[in-house]
Amino acid sequence: MRSARIACVGALLLAAAPAWGLWGLGAETVKALQAQFDAGRYEAVIAQLDPAGLQKLHGQSLRRGYLLLGASYDKAGHPDKALSVYQVGVRLFPRDQDILSRLAVLLHKSGLEEQAQPLYEKLLQVNPDNPYGHWGLAQIDGTLGFLDRSADHYEKTLQDLPERGDIWQEYAEVLYEARDYRTAELAVQRALALTPSDAATMDLALILRAMNRLDEALATLGPFCRAGRTEAVRACALWRMEAGHDEEAQAAAGALLRRNPADPLARYVRARLALKAGRRVQALQDLDLAAARGEESPFTAKVCAALASLVQGRR
């Protein structure tokens, strides 16, 4: 990933080369600093862009200086200092999309969504098509519950960044939450075509199941189940029980319990199957064990405790 990013920056530098002459005083200095940044010598960039170093830069060079200094602090593991640099940069260049984006993204990554949101909005005031403004707002709106607005922002983001599989996947997740399953399926298929990933494949399984295409959902999870991925095996156990495939569900629950004898969902599935088969004592044992796992899975534990009470006629 890092080398890919460096390659991207290299391409950027190449593209930007003819513009060096227009960057005003300090253009050569910035060019040298960029080379150091690309080589991963972040501390060196930071050392040279101290207050005295920044004072030597003007115009576009100064702007680039702030971007490089902020990025170097971020890369060197000092996001708090990067934030301060970008905040000064935004005051000096209030309509600069790069600095605004960097500051907004850094705040957003730090969990400061309330502070990031107005910066993304400002970014869209400067340039209504800025994909990073739309992407940031899409994520914030999705997290807060404004699903329609989030989907709108994702659509605008994807107009400019249509090759980003990760964005298609996020878009699919918002559509899934809004129960627009058909469009979610199309979006996640696009994500998988661009950037195959386990997370997107598991999203696809959830979407297919929501559309009542259980066999396809199980087939999608199949490779993960065979590889013994706990979360996938749990889903297979539950979904197979739901579909009345009791033996397969039992086998999946058994596989989970061999790995983790306390797995609360496996205990739940096994208890339901035991109750269905009239094995009440075994079911109650499983339910009691799962009910004791409240710290790990509080809801599953509560359901198992309540079910045990019902079975014993105590509720």
Next chain:
Amino acid sequence: MKLASLLLACLLGAPGAFAAPDYSADALLRAHLWRDLTSRPKERRPRVGLVLSAGSTRATAHVGVLQVLEQAGFPIDAVAGTSMGAVIGSMYAAGRPVKRLWEIAAGLNLRLGNNANSFHLISLMFADKLLSSENAEKLIRDEIGGLRFDELPKPFACVAMDIYTGESVVFREGDVASAVRASMNLPGLFAPVAYRQRYLVDGGVVDYIPIDAVKLLGADWILASITESDYRSARPKTVLGTLEQVIDIRGAFLSREQRSKFVHFPIVPPVGDIGIHETDRAPEAMAKGVIAAKKALNPAMESLLLFSLEFLARDWGLVPNGGQP
């Protein structure tokens, strides 16, 4: 791709951390049980009642709560509201889309109570001439026509108070618009509404969270959206402000008493600092309703599922007796 975008794509990646698909035991079990509960006929699951509290402008937060519940496919079988909760609840029960409710609430200062201008307030103070709430009735009628309670797609009830007896009056029959007008008829500001030999004012004075009303509609499990005032933050300096403060204090006391006893799951958007007539803050209240409901959604689903377990277990054949819970 533009140069700036290329730089950002290379250096920054995704703006924020986005949740991966949730395959935790709790999430899987919740989805499994939810699917079972919501796909069955109404008579084989608990009847879900939604209660929308009073609160004037604060209560526009209910629109945000409704938006989240609708998007999540939360079953709502009956609705009861008081005051602004009645205004919103009546339109929702009549089948008006939440998007439309959002538009109406956002334009509240233009549509509702727009006769509360300085001239009328001076009349109120010096000539003891109260205002009329007929605009509210017109708003409802414009949206839902002359529907009667028994013609609403979802059962609905609203509450007003008889100013002569202090009794709460629950409306479940007759003309919806006039009943809603009575329910949101703020005392001291709007003239009482004459209705069947009674003189009615805002129900928020006696029944801020109309739980009994939704129980009368047969609700087994009750979700309440509550928009009480944080009256301690207000410093009223005008006659109207003082009157609002008294109403808010009374409403907050009632609300606390009611919600602690009878609500299965409360959603409480943080709108306590919004004054009764700050209609320009309705969009903020609705947004806070969305955020509060989104945070509360999974816990609310889990609460309903645990309550419903006996219904589910009976259909699974796991509970020995066959009677209704």
